[in-house]
Amino acid sequence: MSAYEKPSLAISEIEEVLRNHFGPGVAEITPLAGGNLSSVFSFVYEDKGYCVKFSDLAGAYETECYVSDLLSGQGIPFPKCMVLGNTGRLAYVIMERIIGLNLGDCTEEEQLHQLPELIGILASLADVEVGSTSGYGWIRPDGNGTYESWKDFVVAFNAEDQTGTFWENWHDLYRTSCLERDVFEEIYNRLMAYVPYNESYRGFIHGDFHQWNMLSDGKRITGIIDGNCMYGDCLVDLAILDRHMPRSGVIQRYQDYLTKAGKVIPDFKERLLGAYYFKGLDGLRFYAKMGWKDAYLGTRQFLLNLT
Template sequence: MAHVLVKPHMNYDEVIKLLEELLEEPIEKIEEAPTGKVKKVYFFQYKDKEYVIRFSDDDMEFKFEKYLQETLRGKKFPLPKFLSCGIYNNLYYAISEKVAGNSIHTLDEKELKAVMPSVIETLIKLHSIDITAYEGYGWLDYKMKGTFNIFFEFLQSFFSKDQEGFWQGWYELFSESFLDYNVFNALYERMMELAKFCEGRRYLTHSDFHYSNIIINNSEIAGVIDWGKVSYCDYIFDIATLILEFPDYNLLEKFHTFYKESNFDTSNFTERFLCAAICNSLDGMRFWAKFGRQEAYKSILDNILMILNKYDFKSE
């Protein structure tokens, strides 16, 4: 399975040294940013502007951002301006402009409603990119090809027992943490039953469209960041991620209407959503189990069970 990277080691002094080599004038206000599990990120100021430098063991994300910037040129897609990239101390780095604004999960219901047109517009631009020249499903390789032949294999790979990197040995969580095997497996089996509704649907997806990755400013998306999980699969996966973040806002029906009006295939929309929602929830459950956060784990579990109770009618 791809995307098994771990966060690289790059200390403050090394970052300062690199930036001094790259830039003509001194930098100011450098600070490490809170990040996920695969990148080391620093914010800094240069010539009165805010920038971001990211370090990774893999440069696929940076290559994809350059591709996306070219593909969506002139379409006003909220992608932070990509400035430069290279290799330093056996790590890949990329420098881009820092996006000003607040992450979407900080919005209340009124603010979310105001920004929804911008969210829809952004997603539809992304999901409308023509990928017919590229084959496969799942994570992209260096030739922009998906790394799996069918969607079922891609979905199955998420939770296979044998993993490398961050999820290596994750099955031990069933015996060493509060991660309940019977509950997890029941949800997994239902997800795989629903996978047939997503099979054959190929779109370019961000695949991590939530939390701090969507930056809002003045009721519009100012930037979509963190493209490390970009993949080919059903566009419903991007939608499900956002719906799960705001379970009380009845977003499923709104997304269905918008996508239908935009001439997307919305057949079996609910079943496809449930497949994606379970996948997202299972990943979140094991993540919080790994870090001992039982309250966060239970919140995700309660939420997906509520959604299944509301929408899942065991479609044939």
């Protein structure tokens, strides 16, 4: 099983897609770094910045447009979705471009300076109003979750049969990569033991909440982007941020923020452990597939040492 490769496009293909929507006048088409599953380009039209993303995964962007409306409508700085379409085998989406550089490109000092604002955005995501929808796990284009319960989602997400998804034939990784079956199954069993703590909480989860999906002008967060959005326990996003900024005291800062706001989180420790195991297990499989052995080994050590 080889590492996943993003679709590659000639500039002429991109120009044709953009010309169909904007007519002449699109300028400065530039590839952007980031995005493990999409090929992303920025461009300018009538002095305004946009970006276009291409994916060969079926239905890649319908949910992103739903999420864009949901978040931007509730004051979260998320890019607005303009156009959804297909060209040949690829799906694409055109979105407004939020000005800024990746927060991950800022110095560690600059990142720390913006952490209080990041914690505030994290708390706002946890408060996003999702009451008119139902279900857990991946958010469908209609705004509902894909599964009846968090447990159903966790079981399905880690099942062997993933036909038609990014994880099709993923058990091959036990033979072809650094993924170890005994380690994966140990973490999975721990995860299932903590599912009962997480499953009664249903909120919006960004699912990829770290500094490479944040935009910044160097002093302030200008927006959040992308995401593997789902419904479930919002502490999943906290676990992700903590793993990506491990020296920043993320957990304590989040608890302090909630205490100041007069909010109490029941079963915080157990729910956070469940979140670490959920995202960590996904990380083990992903790093193995991408051939990122150092990331795999670091995550493996972190998970096995959790108590």
